[in-house]
Amino acid sequence: QLQLQESGPGLVKPSETLSLTCTVSGGSISSSISYWDWIRQPPGKGLEWIGSIYYTGSTYYNPSLKSRFTISVDASKNQFSLQLSSVTATDTAVFYCVRHGDTSHNWFDSWGQGTLVTVSS
Amino acid sequence: DIQMTQSPSSLSASIGDRVTITCRASQSLSNYLNWYQQKPGRAPNLLIFAASSLQRGVPSRFSGSGSGTDFTLTISSLQPEDSATYFCQQGYSIPYTFGQGTKLEIK
Numbered sequence: 001q002l003q004l005q006e007s008g009p010g011l012v013k014p015s016e017t018l019s020l021t022c023t024v025s026g027g028s029i030s031s032s033i034s035y036w037d038w039i040r041q042p043p044g045k046g047l048e049w050i051g052s053i054y055y056t057g058s059t060y061y062n063p064s065l066k067s068r069f070t071i072s073v074d075a076s077k078n079q080f081s082l083q084l085s086s087v088t089a090t091d092t093a094v095f096y097c098v099r100h101g102d103t104s105h106n107w108f109d110s111w112g113q114g115t116l117v118t119v120s121s
Numbered sequence: 122d123i124q125m126t127q128s129p130s131s132l133s134a135s136i137g138d139r140v141t142i143t144c145r146a147s148q149s150l151s152n153y154l155n156w157y158q159q160k161p162g163r164a165p166n167l168l169i170f171a172a173s174s175l176q177r178g179v180p181s182r183f184s185g186s187g188s189g190t191d192f193t194l195t196i197s198s199l200q201p202e203d204s205a206t207y208f209c210q211q212g213y214s215i216p217y218t219f220g221q222g223t224k225l226e227i228k
Contacts, residue, residue: 046208046219046220046221046222047165047208047210047219048219049216049217049218049219060215062215062216063215063216064122064216096164096165102170102212104212105152105153105155105170105171105212106153106155106212106213106217107155107167107170107171107210107212108155108157108165108167108210109167109170109176111164111165111166112164113163113164114164
């Protein structure tokens with residue numbers, strides 16, 4: 001069974017760069033049918049799609065967000081990562097790594113448990 | 122961006138009730154619409170994909186319908202474990218966007 005697990009710091013200072021990693025187990029990140037995504041959810045609020053990456057490194061980002069996000073992949077480790085630069089308090093959220101299992105209708109069928117990142121000095 | 126609007130924002134229903142949640146898109150999606158259930162402290166879980174297809178393992182009391190701009194998630198007979206927040210999500214175009222959520226409580 002496919003499992004995804006986020007890891008990274010739970011607390012980041014304003015203006016610093018947040019780095020999160022998602023480790024995929026029970027399946028290969030190099031699957032030809034899957035993209036791998038990041039989605040965030042501020043406390044008590046809705047879901048916001050950040051972006052996608054294919055195992056080849058091809059990426060898609062939410063153009064409505066400022067270009068502070070970078071998604072990368074390390075297929076040899078079955079991991080993909082998210083970096084968010086110049087964080088502010090409004091970036092406080094639960095970050096989910098997700099399998100984007102269909103590139104036609106674009107649904108998200110496997111989710112990590114989520115990791116809460118708080119931006120505070 | 123495609124805006125997704127769910128109604129109601131919250132509702133309360135009794136065990137055994139038929140419950141309907143609607144999702145409206147700001148432009149036509151064909152059937153590129155997916156539904157998720159999220160329980161407190163948990164990640165969302167895919168219920169319905171492509172507007173009306175039931176994800177494996179999801180109880181058959183859940184169903185989805187609609188096309189274009191108007192979609193519906195129906196729970197045919199509400200169970201205690203269905204207390205959760207439900208989100209619709211459009212997969213038609215980037216950026217993929219979600220509805221604001223519908224919080225379903227059991228009376």
